[in-house]
Amino acid sequence: QVTGNITSEQVDGLSTTSFSPCMRNLHQALRGNHHLRHGGRMQYGLFLKSIGLHLDEAMRFWRTEFTRIMGADKFDKSYAYNIRHNYGKEGKRTDYSSYSCAKIITSNNPGVGDHHGCPFRHFDAEHLRQKMYEYGVASGGIKEIIGLVQGNQFQVACTRYFELTHKLPQGASPMIVSHPRQFYDESRKLLGG
Numbered sequence: 001q002v003t004g005n006i007t008s009e010q011v012d013g014l015s016t017t018s019f020s021p022c023m024r025n026l027h028q029a030l031r032g033n034h035h036l037r038h039g040g041r042m043q044y045g046l047f048l049k050s051i052g053l054h055l056d057e058a059m060r061f062w063r064t065e066f067t068r069i070m071g072a073d074k075f076d077k078s079y080a081y082n083i084r085h086n087y088g089k090e091g092k093r094t095d096y097s098s099y100s101c102a103k104i105i106t107s108n109n110p111g112v113g114d115h116h117g118c119p120f121r122h123f124d125a126e127h128l129r130q131k132m133y134e135y136g137v138a139s140g141g142i143k144e145i146i147g148l149v150q151g152n153q154f155q156v157a158c159t160r161y162f163e164l165t166h167k168l169p170q171g172a173s174p175m176i177v178s179h180p181r182q183f184y185d186e187s188r189k190l191l192g193g
């Protein structure tokens, strides 16, 4: 599933140009809080793996952020195993795949303090409106997106977001978004990455 290689330094830039809102939001939460709870680490960590962040880079990425609020010992004891596990280096040595939209939307609803999930499905309208504004969607586009969400068309809303943020006319998206990885791949194709 992994196609390219990315470094931990590239993640900030890619998150603003090519990440689906669920992953961009997780990235912001990680940078802001220097921590993510288990659901977020799984959703985001497996995604980063899928776009080519290899284990050594992933370890550097998570360690740098988490050790802003905890000692290296605590990180190594409580979190490093989980990261190696996601890469199939611990436990049953399964090479876990990243989550599809269907899985993110329908399972493991985020609670208070969680940042995983799908913004189109799990944010309230005001929070979603603010996020879309922050991510550069103009007010007409935000209205369209909220309308789709109110009709429970979460992945269609994400597709519309893809079009609006990649300057594509309505209906020109190469896909109906079904996987954050697909969103990323199509974005990189369009932006020449």
Ligand code: SF4
Pocket: 020, 021, 022, 023, 100, 101, 104, 105, 117, 118, 119, 120, 121, 154, 155, 158, 177, 178, 179, 180, 183
């Ligand atoms: Fe992420 Fe899929 Fe939701 Fe888009 S529709 S934000 S890719 S879970």
